[in-house]
Amino acid sequence: MKKIDRLIGREGEEIPGPTADPLSHLTAEHDIAYTCKPWDTGAVVGTTELIPDGMKIVGLPVGNAKFVIAHVNTKADEHAERLKHIQTLGRKNPHLAAITMHYCCVTRLNYLLQCVPYSVAPEPYDRAYKDILETWQTLADVTHDELNLPFVRERVALPFAYGGQNITDFSATGDAATIACWANIANDLATHVPGLEDLDASKTRAEDLGQTLQRAPRWGGILAAHKRLQKYTTLPPLRNFTAGGVPAKKLHTQVTNAIHTKSINDMLTALAAPSSRLLSKLKKAPGTSGCEDPAGVMAAEIRSLSGEGALEWHLQTPFKPSLTVDAKTYSVLVHLELSLPTGCTSTPGPATHARLCDSSMTSGGSRTILHDTVRDAIHGFANESGCVSFLEPVGILAAATRPGQKTRPDIAISDFDMADTLHPDRRGGIVVDVVTAHPVTATGKPRGLGPSVHGRNAARVDGYTADIVHEAKLNAYSHETSRGRHEVIPFAVETYGRLHPAALNLLDRMSHCAARRHKTRDPADFAAHNAGHIRHRWVRELSTVRARALGYWLRGHTRHHAHDVEAARLVDSTNLLARDLMSAQPGTHQTNPDPRGIAKTTANDAADE
Numbered sequence: 001m002k003k004i005d006r007l008i009g010r011e012g013e014e015i016p017g018p019t020a021d022p023l024s025h026l027t028a029e030h031d032i033a034y035t036c037k038p039w040d041t042g043a044v045v046g047t048t049e050l051i052p053d054g055m056k057i058v059g060l061p062v063g064n065a066k067f068v069i070a071h072v073n074t075k076a077d078e079h080a081e082r083l084k085h086i087q088t089l090g091r092k093n094p095h096l097a098a099i100t101m102h103y104c105c106v107t108r109l110n111y112l113l114q115c116v117p118y119s120v121a122p123e124p125y126d127r128a129y130k131d132i133l134e135t136w137q138t139l140a141d142v143t144h145d146e147l148n149l150p151f152v153r154e155r156v157a158l159p160f161a162y163g164g165q166n167i168t169d170f171s172a173t174g175d176a177a178t179i180a181c182w183a184n185i186a187n188d189l190a191t192h193v194p195g196l197e198d199l200d201a202s203k204t205r206a207e208d209l210g211q212t213l214q215r216a217p218r219w220g221g222i223l224a225a226h227k228r229l230q231k232y233t234t235l236p237p238l239r240n241f242t243a244g245g246v247p248a249k250k251l252h253t254q255v256t257n258a259i260h261t262k263s264i265n266d267m268l269t270a271l272a273a274p275s276s277r278l279l280s281k282l283k284k285a286p287g288t289s290g291c292e293d294p295a296g297v298m299a300a301e302i303r304s305l306s307g308e309g310a311l312e313w314h315l316q317t318p319f320k321p322s323l324t325v326d327a328k329t330y331s332v333l334v335h336l337e338l339s340l341p342t343g344c345t346s347t348p349g350p351a352t353h354a355r356l357c358d359s360s361m362t363s364g365g366s367r368t369i370l371h372d373t374v375r376d377a378i379h380g381f382a383n384e385s386g387c388v389s390f391l392e393p394v395g396i397l398a399a400a401t402r403p404g405q406k407t408r409p410d411i412a413i414s415d416f417d418m419a420d421t422l423h424p425d426r427r428g429g430i431v432v433d434v435v436t437a438h439p440v441t442a443t444g445k446p447r448g449l450g451p452s453v454h455g456r457n458a459a460r461v462d463g464y465t466a467d468i469v470h471e472a473k474l475n476a477y478s479h480e481t482s483r484g485r486h487e488v489i490p491f492a493v494e495t496y497g498r499l500h501p502a503a504l505n506l507l508d509r510m511s512h513c514a515a516r517r518h519k520t521r522d523p524a525d526f527a528a529h530n531a532g533h534i535r536h537r538w539v540r541e542l543s544t545v546r547a548r549a550l551g552y553w554l555r556g557h558t559r560h561h562a563h564d565v566e567a568a569r570l571v572d573s574t575n576l577l578a579r580d581l582m583s584a585q586p587g588t589h590q591t592n593p594d595p596r597g598i599a600k601t602t603a604n605d606a607a608d609e
Contacts, residue, residue, distance in 0.1 A: 060115045072121040075112060076128040079105050083135045094139040095325040099317060101135060102166055109170065114181050114252060118174025119221050125170040136167050140334040150281045151267050151298065152338050160314050162260050163305030165334070173256050175225035179235065180252035182222050186241040233258035264306065271299040272460070286341040291350055291444035293459075298339050300439040300446040300458035300465075305337055307463055307498025312543035323544045329551035337496070342554060350444030355554070356495050357442040366495070366553050370436040373549040374493055375410045377542050378432060381507065385514035387413045397431065397480045406476045409433045409488075431486045432506065435473050438495040439465040466492040466500040495550065497543050504539075511535035 054063015054071075061071035083105065090097035109128055118125050136156075137147065147153055157172065158164025222238070229235055233255060240246050270278060274295040288294035305311060313333075316323055325333065335342045342352065356366050375391070382389040393412040400407055409431035439447050439458035447465050448457030458464045473490035474481065481488050492500035511534040519529035 060112075065120060068116055069121045069124065072112065072116055072124040075109070076124040076131070079109065079128055080131045083131050087135055087138050090135075090139040090327075092327065093324070094327050094330045098136070098139050098330075099315060101132065101139075102315065105132060106166065110173075110177070113170055113174060113177040117178045117181075117221060117225075118170055119178075119225075122171065125174070129167075129169050129171075133167050136165065139330070140165075141331040142334065142338070142340070146286075146335075146338075146340050149285050149340070150278060151271075152340065154263060154267060155302070155338055158260055158264060158306075160311040161306070161308075162264055163302055163310065163337070164260075165338075166314070172259060175229050176252055176255035176259060178222060178225045179229060179255060180248065182238075183241050183246045183248040183251050186238075186246075229255060232262050264302065267302060268299055271295040271302075285339075288339060288444075291353075293445040296446040296457075296459040297353075297440050297444060299460070301337075301339055301496065303458065303462050304439045304465065304494045304496040304498050307466075307494065307496075308504060309499040309539045309543055310494075310497035311337070312497070312540040313547040316540045316544045323541060325544070325548055325551065328555060329548065332554050333547055333551045336550075336554070350442065353438065353440045353444055354442040356438045356550075357440070366550065367436050367438075369549050369553045370493070370495065370546060371410075371434050373545050374436065374491065374542065375434045377545050378434065378491060378506075379411055381510055381514075381538050381542075382411065382413050385510040386517040387510065387513060389413045393431075397477075397486065398483045399479070401479050404476060405479050406433065409477075410491075412486075429486060430489060430506075431477075431480070432489050432491050433473055433477070434491045434493070435469045436493045436495060437465050437469045463494075463498060463500065465494050466498055470500045470502060493546065497546055499539070499542075507535050507538050507542075511538065 054061055054067030056062070056071070061068045083101070086097045086101050086105075089100070109125075109132075113125070133156075137143070147156070155163065156165045157168045159166050159168070226235060226238055235255075236246055272295075274282065279295060282288050282294040282298065283291075285294070288297060291297050313325065332342050334340075336352075379389055379391055390412045392408055392410060394408055396412060397407050397409070411432040411434075412429060413432065414429040437447070441447055446457045446459035448461075448468065456464060461467075470490045470492040473492070474488065477488040480486055489502055489506050490500070491503045491506065493503065508531070511531040514534050515529040515531040517529075518534075
């Protein structure tokens with residue numbers, strides 16, 4: 001249980017709290033009220049023969065093993081019933097259903113795991129995990145055969161920030177929760193329990209611990225959990241916990257992240273030098289069959305998906321239509337993120353990557369769609385920040401001095417509040433040029449292979465694809481950067497959503513301008529003028545419109561719906577976010593008078609297919 005500072009008796013008397021003795025209520029002879037039915041029943045703390053099997057305190061079970069296990073079973077049953085309703089909701093809106101499951105069901109059970117160790121009630125925890133996994137499979141339309149393909153189950157278990165689907169087995173993170181809870185209470189308990197200060201991970205036998213383990217056998221579970229976690233991260237000795245030398249805040253998250261980091265590194269290590277057995281499985285897998293380098297392709301995809309901004313769309317609360325992913329598109333995107341066949345080409349494997357690698361010169365190609373979607377979203381963010389921005393301005397840059405140089409950027413931001421305050425040497429403002437790229441080539445191998453890059457490629461280096469297109473775009477504007485009038489910022493986005501650090505830095509700078517603007521308009525709305533909150537919201541919105549555009553474009557190339565008119569219409573709706581933002585503050589933006597007709601070009605491309 002977590003430390004309880006105060007208990008109020010049935011008659012209203014206050015049991016001594018932390019100002020007197022933090023744990024005096026454990027032995028004080030006061031009646032306390034149950035927090036569950038029957039409400040009129042009390043228990044005397046400190047007199048064991050009068051205490052029943054257990055009680056709920058601040059919603060958590062405190063009592064013997066039988067009582068605690070029954071409580072976890074009850075929670076698992078409650079969630080099993082609610083997950084049925086989530087599956088029903090998922091038939092119409094799987095995006096909203098998945099968000100509800102992650103924010104409610106998964107979060108609540110993770111909290112319970114911090115208070116009731118996995119080793120106490122493994123069966124109900126396993127049952128709850130199975131129900132959550134099956135619900136997710138229903139929402140994403142992922143079969144058991146697909147789940148058992150190489151590395152799919154392991155990738156599903158990773159959090160979104162690591163390129164997974166956030167469906168983690170409670171048995172994998174149970175030790176982290178136990179140690180984090182122990183760090184929270186060990187210092188207080190050490191002052192009241194004789195011999196506890198001698199507890200040490202190096203002492204595994206009960207006789208070495210004096211009377212400690214004999215009084216409380218459950219502490220042996222802490223020793224075992226501490227020992228198992230050493231293979232993921234270096235933890236201080238348990239004596240440091242009881243001495244108060246280990247900060248408890250966010251320890252659970254830190255240790256859990258170490259577990260996930262090892263998991264993703266193990267996968268990348270196996271893919272870097274695949275065994276003949278693994279290579280055979282990958283070549284037979286529907287999502288990678290026919291690829292020139294299936295192991296490298298999967299490694300490149302894992303690295304791209306684990307970058308910042310990649311999978312934020314999964315947690316974007318879809319309060320408005322422009323930020324909702326419909327049922328068909330949701331399944332396509334999840335399959336794409338797990339290297340599973342999406343049904344979006346006549347043949348699996350390289351054909352999917354060929355579609356995703358269409359040249360930006362191709363009318364209606366995927367890179368054109370993603371480029372325009374990202375560009376319009378950034379234009380909307382600049383408008384919200386109060387900056388004066390122009391789409392595709394002409395005549396503001398220096399003339400090209402050699403072939404390949406560009407003279408028309410995607411966006412010009414001429415607001416001196418951001419340009420001059422943060423970069424006073426750039427009097428002309430900021431010009432932004434969006435570039436998107438896929439980490440895999442059209443022939444089905446990681447981008448960047450070959451002696452010219454000395455082995456540095458998308459399968460071995462995080463953010464490699466974003467880096468090379470970022471540098472290429474800077475080179476295209478070398479004539480302007482040498483002149484020094486404008487600050488040139490390439491906004492590089494990988495197809496799977498990873499953002500280049502320069503792109504994140506631009507969002508950060510604009511968010512500070514937006515925060516100052518909101519603060520002057522509504523000083524009482526602290527969330528509105530929190531720069532970090534604004535930046536986080538923009539990253540999620542950008543991830544969502546990118547995912548929508550990609551999913552709708554892929555749907556337009558399915559082998560069963562080659563003329564998916566609905567998908568073409570939905571591609572155009574991805575510009576709703578930018579239009580919503582721009583219409584919110586009229587008069588602070590300039591738009592291109594003749595924007596590209598995305599829906600039309602996509603429909604033509606589908607007809608060509």
